[in-house]
Amino acid sequence: MWALAMASAAFALTALALVTTSASFDGRTQRDTARGPLLTDNRQQATALWKEAVDSFGTSPHGIVYVEPLKAGTPPPPGLSRWPRPGEVFLSPELARAAKDNNSLDRYGRYAGPIDKQGLRSPSERLAYARPAHAPADPTAASWQYITGFGQLFPMNQEIYPHTKAQTAGVIAVLMAVPALALLVVATRVGSATRDRRSHLVNALGASWAHRAVINVGEAFVPAALGTLVTLVPAAVLLATDVRLPFTGYIVDATDLRHAWPQLIASLAASLVLTLLLVVALHRVQRTKTATRPSTYSSHLPKWRLALCAAGVLAIAFSQYAPKGPDVAVFLAGTVLMWAMLPSAIAMLSVANGKRIAASGYREGNPGRLIAGRWTAAHPGVLVRLSVVFIIGIGLISHLQVWNSRLGDSAAAAEELTQRVGDTLFTVSSSNLAPGTTGELARALPDGTHLLATTAHPEGERPRIELAGSCPDLAALRLPCPATARPVTTRDPRLQELAAPYQGHLTVRAVKGALPTGRANQSLIVAADKPGRQAEVEKAAYAVLPGINVETPGESWVIGAHEKNRLNHWLYLFGGTGLALLLLTGLISAAAEFVRIRGGLAPLSVLTGNTRVFRAIATWYLTVPLLIATAIATFITNWHSLFFVVSLREGKFSWPVLATAAIGFSLAAVTIGLLAAHSARRAAPSWRPEAD
Incomplete structure (x- = not known):
């Protein structure tokens, strides 16, 4: 009885997992559709500006959506009670928690509050809605997009769980349903010798398969129903509150499962019926035409x-x-x-x-x-x-x-790469970097950090990477200050790592004024005199240019x-x-x-x-x-x-x-x-x- 009750519970638990998966994917799709931007090329019809970027806290990435309303009365994105004010940011609860842990709650601006879960794919999603302190002068040049509102399926802030509903259901079927079925088969046949003798006896007395089915169902109904009822406990928890799944950290939205309560009841009832059908199927007997004696095999x-x-x-x-x-x-x-x-x-x-x-x-x-x-x-x-x-x-x-x-x-x-360098060297990249922007960024960086430009020369028999910066910044890295590019050797592990892809060849030159940017082989780096400055560097960079990317070598x-x-x-x-x-x-x-x-x-x-x-x-x-x-x-x-x-x-x-x-x-x-x-x-x- 107890074996069959446990097997029935396992079967019902698998059904609960499948229904929860289906309900969660349906809810995610609905919320994705509700918050997807309606893009337009017509500037006159646009009601807001929209731009998406990606950042991370530690090894966990998150999405950033920059918004700028253009017309009064425009509804804000789903999940927000109002538009962010200039220099404000709304964070999802999970992202706000991670930001506090990394001392970066104000990385994208003043924290204005949490994003309601109606605007999130799931309660565990990490997402930010930010508004720059100053409206962009040339939105097109800064990669902004014009939108007329929200309400279409748009692939934004893709989580690292790329599987579809069907793929996830397949994984559950293989890893949970098959073992649950094996458990059910074994539990059904536990102590089957006596029941087989009984089945042969009633068969010899002339009972039909329907009579034997009634007997087997009557015997198995109580433990099977008990196992199904036990599954109502986790189902009630999932219906009552959001649940964080173990190992994954994913939070199941209780609202999604409440919308699917008819499917939940139907699936649990189906699991009970299938359990009883399997009990009947596994207690069949062979009726011989020539004898009525109970047979064995x-x-x-x-x-x-x-x-x-x-x-x-x-x-x-x-x-x-x-x-x-x-x-x-x-x-x-x-x-x-x-x-x-x-x-x-x-x-x-x-x-x-x-x-x-x-x-x-x-x-x-x-x-x-x-x-x-x-x-x-x-x-x-x-x-x-x-x-x-x-x-x-x-x-x-x-x-x-x-x-x-x-x-x-x-x-x-x-x-191993990041441990060699630590958080004392950062790469800074953006498609919108300009000489004026680099100058503003250099002034915004905290004391003890230095902004330099790199130019890669991978071609030829002697590939090299060129480092350019002001004389004070080069001197802080114990480098010379030549007017023209000159090969140098250094024991600084940060610069050695920078030159490693180019056979260790590093050249240095001093520049006055704006750093060189704009070409495909050019980028910026920030060197810090001591570790622990990443939060300050990133806050300064995001304040200068929304959507800029700041990361340590190998971080991606x-x-x-x-x-x-x-x-x-x-x-x-x-x-x-x-x-x-x-x-x-x-x-x-x-x-x-x-x-x-x-x-x-x-x-x-x-x-x-x-x-x-x-x-x-x-x-x-x-x-x-x-x-x-x-x-x-x-x-x-x-x-x-x-x-x-x-x-x-x-x-x-x-x-x-x-x-x-x-x-x-x-x-x-x-x-x-x-x-x-x-x-x-x-x-x-x-x-x-x-x-x-």
């Missing part, structure tokens, strides 16, 4: 499963030679086939091994090995249900590690790598839930087997006169086959992970992670055997002969 594994497993292995091996594009599909298809059928293949191997164990026990007069070997050969389905957790669990853990390494290498390299790489890495957090959320369901499936399978072993082995204490036989049987029947499954799964995972790395064309395989997973599952195999023996030993004293 022995467990056996069809040979076609072994053939499919071999086909999956071949598909993985030959996917490397397939054309680019189809190679991924071939690899994934082979992976699914191999992992789905590998438990059956290992169970067939255990059946053959069980026959040898039984023969050895018979020759040596060892009742433990004799019984264990015969049970192993007679019940391969038990080994399939138990080993599936070991095999898929080891593979899933190792493949998560490979996927993480694929996204983590670039982040590590980029972070670090941000991009970390944002890709955050995709793994969704994998942890869905995959971790699926793995937990898979482990629960294994525990229920093991518990059901303990019950069967306890009833079957208890009489042996009378026949053998001791209880040591229980440990021998449990070891050879459960522990040894599961250790074999772990060893084979470890070998196959190592082989398959190498192909996985080749398929991804990046990442690396970690033997320590695989070894840790193998050791953990090996200990689990030993524990299952010990618990099974202990269960039988405790049941032995209370066993009494029965006429069954």
Whole structure:
């Protein structure tokens, strides 16, 4: 009953996740459409100016939308009660929290308040609406766009979660629905021997499938309904308040789910109905035409499963030679086939091994090995249900590690770059930089910082980068002040990093007046005498030129790598839930087997006169086959992970992670055997002969 209740809850939880996903995407689309700017080329019809930019706090990027109303009475963007006044900024709650943590609440102007969640894609979105202190003199030259209002779907402030509703639902289906279904199948068949005998009996008495269905539904309805009702607790929380999902930091908007309450009720009801239908489907009997005697059948594994497993292995091996594009599909298809059928293949191997164990026990007069070997050969389905957790669990853990390494290498390299330089060197870039702007920026920068210009010369046999600045700024960096470009050597790690892409060649020249800007190979840098000045530098730069980009060397790489890495957090959320369901499936399978072993082995204490036989049987029947499954799964995972790395064309395989997973599952195999023996030993004293 409890197993079926847990399985029903897992199935209903998956349905809740799917409905929440659908409702969240629908709400995001509606809010995206409501706040999207209506662009126009007609200056006379325009009601406001609009410009989008991107910035970051730490490794988390956010969007900045600059607005400038042109006509009185124009409605502000959704989420704002009014237009920002000159020099003001509205921040989303998440962005305001990050700004406070980075001492940058006034980076884009005076903080005017939070953006209401009706104007955000999700409550966790980081977005700012800012208005420059001075209206742009030439909006077109400053990359402003004319708008007539808001109300169309516009791809602004794209989050790093690029998947669509269908893709997300597919991930949930694979990582949550499949394990939940496996748990439901196992729970439905727990203690099925008695129910199978009952089904055969009523079948022999002339009952139809409808009669048997009524009996099975009547038995399963209470635990299945209980599991579904338990899921109403997280559903009520999601309906009552915004919930931050673990690992991801994403906040689910309760309003979206409230709008989808009919779908929520329907999905939970459907999960209950499907649970009951599966219970009925898994308790079918074969009605024979020639006899009414209750029939039984022995467990056996069809040979076609072994053939499919071999086909999956071949598909993985030959996917490397397939054309680019189809190679991924071939690899994934082979992976699914191999992992789905590998438990059956290992169970067939255990059946053959069980026959040898039984023969050895018979020759040596060892009742433990004799019984264990015969049970192993007679019940391969038990080994399939138990080993599936070991095999898929080891593979899933190792493949998560490979996927993480694929996204983590670039982040590590980029972070190493930023650690060498720190926050004492900043690149400043904008398509609207002009000599007057650079002069204003130089005056706005705080004391202890120096503005210089760089000009890249990557062509020729001797590429170089030229550094230009005023004599005081060059002297602060311990550089000469030549009138013409002159090669220099420096021990300053910031300048060494700047010249590294050009074989370390750096030239310096002094300029009077405005710094050179405007060409494609020219940019500005700011050097600080001491760390901790980033907030001040960025505030000064944004006050001079809205939309300007200020970052440390390699910062964009670090941000991009970390944002890709955050995709793994969704994998942890869905995959971790699926793995937990898979482990629960294994525990229920093991518990059901303990019950069967306890009833079957208890009489042996009378026949053998001791209880040591229980440990021998449990070891050879459960522990040894599961250790074999772990060893084979470890070998196959190592082989398959190498192909996985080749398929991804990046990442690396970690033997320590695989070894840790193998050791953990090996200990689990030993524990299952010990618990099974202990269960039988405790049941032995209370066993009494029965006429069954």
